[in-house]
Amino acid sequence: MEKPVITRDMTLEEMEAKLKRLEEKLGEPVGWRILIKMPRVKDVSEHGIALLPVTKERLELNQARGIVVKMGPGCYADKDRYTEGPWCKQWDVIDFVLHAGREVKQDPDVYRYMNDEDVLGYIPDEK
Numbered sequence: 001m002e003k004p005v006i007t008r009d010m011t012l013e014e015m016e017a018k019l020k021r022l023e024e025k026l027g028e029p030v031g032w033r034i035l036i037k038m039p040r041v042k043d044v045s046e047h048g049i050a051l052l053p054v055t056k057e058r059l060e061l062n063q064a065r066g067i068v069v070k071m072g073p074g075c076y077a078d079k080d081r082y083t084e085g086p087w088c089k090q091w092d093v094i095d096f097v098l099h100a101g102r103e104v105k106q107d108p109d110v111y112r113y114m115n116d117e118d119v120l121g122y123i124p125d126e127k
Contacts, residue, residue: 012125019091025106026069029070029072030074032075032116032117033071033072033113033115034070034071034115035113036067036069036094036096036101037069037110037111038060038066038103040109040110041060043056064097065093066093066112068091068092068094072116087122088119093122095123097118
């Protein structure tokens with residue numbers, strides 16, 4: 001089994017280092033788009049049951065949390081709409097609208113392009 005790029009037991013610094021190396025392989029978001037790295041779904045449930053590929057795919061589609069990898073040049077540029085400034089920044093862990101954006105698979109990882117307005121909140125950095 002291939003080792004995942006990002007795991008839950010990694011420190012934030014380790015995640016950021018791995019994501020920065022991946023950054024060179026990914027496309028640049030345009031306009032107000034944000035590129036999100038989605039967490040990987042494990043092959044086995046917490047109870048030790050092997051998950052079918054269709055089950056893993058459904059679980060991946062129903063995730064609404066990820067890491068901001070890249071932001072387009074127009075993200076949060078509308079000062080009238082975003083009076084408090086940007087809602088997130090690069091490397092933030094964010095929550096977003098469930099079926100927002102377009103999924104891009106770059107095996108074994110999954111990314112999602114979405115609009116800046118689809119961000120619902122972020123997890124504050126613990127540094």
